[in-house]
Amino acid sequence: MAAHILRLRVALLFGALRGDRGHVTRMVIGLLVLVGGIAAASWALLSLRDAEADVVLAITVLGGSAVTLGFALAPLIGGAHDPLDPRRFTVLGLGGGRLAAVLAMVGFISIPALSLLVLAVCAAIVWSDHGAPWIASAVGAILGVATCVLLARVCMALGSLFLRHRRSRELSGLFVLVVLVVVIPVGVFLASLEWHGSVPSQLLQAASTLAVTPLGAAWAFPGLIAEGDDSAWMSLLVAVGTIVVLGAMWAWLVHRILTTTERPAPERERGGLGWFGVAPGTPGGAISGRSLMYWFRDRRYIVNVLVIPVAAAITVVPLLIAGVPPEIVALVPVPFAALFLGWLPHNDVAYDSTALWMHVATGVRGWSDRIGRLVPVLLVGLPLLAVAVPVAISLHGRWALLPALAGICLSLFLCGLGLSSIASVVAPYAVSRPGESPFQHPPRIGAGAGLSQGLVMVGSIVLSAPALWWGWIALTRDIDAAMLALWGGLAIGLVVLILGVVIGSFVFERRGGRLMEFAEST
Numbered sequence: 001m002a003a004h005i006l007r008l009r010v011a012l013l014f015g016a017l018r019g020d021r022g023h024v025t026r027m028v029i030g031l032l033v034l035v036g037g038i039a040a041a042s043w044a045l046l047s048l049r050d051a052e053a054d055v056v057l058a059i060t061v062l063g064g065s066a067v068t069l070g071f072a073l074a075p076l077i078g079g080a081h082d083p084l085d086p087r088r089f090t091v092l093g094l095g096g097g098r099l100a101a102v103l104a105m106v107g108f109i110s111i112p113a114l115s116l117l118v119l120a121v122c123a124a125i126v127w128s129d130h131g132a133p134w135i136a137s138a139v140g141a142i143l144g145v146a147t148c149v150l151l152a153r154v155c156m157a158l159g160s161l162f163l164r165h166r167r168s169r170e171l172s173g174l175f176v177l178v179v180l181v182v183v184i185p186v187g188v189f190l191a192s193l194e195w196h197g198s199v200p201s202q203l204l205q206a207a208s209t210l211a212v213t214p215l216g217a218a219w220a221f222p223g224l225i226a227e228g229d230d231s232a233w234m235s236l237l238v239a240v241g242t243i244v245v246l247g248a249m250w251a252w253l254v255h256r257i258l259t260t261t262e263r264p265a266p267e268r269e270r271g272g273l274g275w276f277g278v279a280p281g282t283p284g285g286a287i288s289g290r291s292l293m294y295w296f297r298d299r300r301y302i303v304n305v306l307v308i309p310v311a312a313a314i315t316v317v318p319l320l321i322a323g324v325p326p327e328i329v330a331l332v333p334v335p336f337a338a339l340f341l342g343w344l345p346h347n348d349v350a351y352d353s354t355a356l357w358m359h360v361a362t363g364v365r366g367w368s369d370r371i372g373r374l375v376p377v378l379l380v381g382l383p384l385l386a387v388a389v390p391v392a393i394s395l396h397g398r399w400a401l402l403p404a405l406a407g408i409c410l411s412l413f414l415c416g417l418g419l420s421s422i423a424s425v426v427a428p429y430a431v432s433r434p435g436e437s438p439f440q441h442p443p444r445i446g447a448g449a450g451l452s453q454g455l456v457m458v459g460s461i462v463l464s465a466p467a468l469w470w471g472w473i474a475l476t477r478d479i480d481a482a483m484l485a486l487w488g489g490l491a492i493g494l495v496v497l498i499l500g501v502v503i504g505s506f507v508f509e510r511r512g513g514r515l516m517e518f519a520e521s522t
Helices: 002-015 021-050 053-078 086-092 096-106 111-129 134-162 169-192 201-210 217-227 232-258 267-271 283-297 299-314 316-321 333-361 366-396 399-426 447-463 465-476 481-510 512-521
Strands: none
Touching: 021 053, 021 111, 053 111, 053 134, 053 201, 053 217, 086 096, 086 232, 096 134, 096 232, 111 134, 111 217, 134 217, 134 232, 217 232, 283 299, 283 333, 283 366, 299 316, 299 333, 333 366, 333 399, 333 447, 333 512, 366 399, 366 481, 399 447, 399 465, 399 481, 447 465, 465 481, 481 512
């Protein structure tokens, strides 16, 4: 049976070259481009045989980690049908364990895996020339390729189970957003480095960190052995453990796929449900889907989001006029943006207008309402901060402050979300109605509007005071306080967010009637 599946896999590879003339031409051109790219990458790797060991270690670990991450993300983003889906082989009568093992081995017979194998062999040759035993070089190459192949199989199986009928432009946009959140900060970081003919210390530190993670452990093992580093065995342990965990996950997923029935998508879903097709089929998922539609289509929400970077940038002008050094001023706008992002949903219930009756009439639990409303601002705020923080640090010029700024921003953002979850049900105030101009003021607002806004903002700053203080110490005196600001700010923000959601949920369930009365009267 294993040989039969292998023949089927090889036939599928050659079958891609069959078809009409246009299809065959495109496939041949693509293969030629791929072969050219692999040849260029192999030549670049082999040219490192005369380079310093730390240069080779940084390139192989960082490059290998990026390739491993790509093998994980590509199946989720691409959404292609898996030719090795376990359901296609149920007629062969193989057990779950045997089928998982056979499909894992056959997974090595693919163009991406074979291309990666060529690069891994080149890396092994380079490390052998730098003094690594050939056994260690071969083990590193095999573990690296096996990690990528198993990771691709696991992610493709997860996509088959949970994302098969939820593919939409919204979901693809989320995956692309995740990639951008990773790529843009890394690009800013690399662009800020000063090479001076040698590998920057930041890259060496990043490589040493990745060397003990599942992404880079296998690729780092031969290099650490060549340098006589004691952490080589830790990398080997992590790499082997990763293979074991991925193998167990793959076996479980194969069993799950074989014992569940694939439900075809109804014809009515062909038009797409937008964010409702992406969100889980729960009350909280429905609220998050509706909130996402509002956030990306309602002019009132869009204007609020667009005002944030403008308001944050305005804070730069008076500081520069007052003579504050530009490298210090560069750190100010991002915490302000984090504060405003956390403040945004403080009156979210009012924007529902009379649509709030759906929540009250159907008996939606408070935590479903509170969490569902936070999903849009989290999807907007976290990527924005993930990009803005590295940019601000690159303008400042001292990357050691990155943890401190990240901790401050997380604390302000999460504390704002927690307090907003309470304020939006305790003290909502009138806003412009749906369809009206976002700059149109309602007939009555009342003093509660300013009080609600001020309490959320001031409360976020007060609760984030420890993170702000640790960040100031890291900036002026002791850089070691940067990590304290990161973890302290994250802990404070999470505690306030959880307490805010719990309290807001309780108040929402107790004040449902009054909230409905407020929505009908404004």
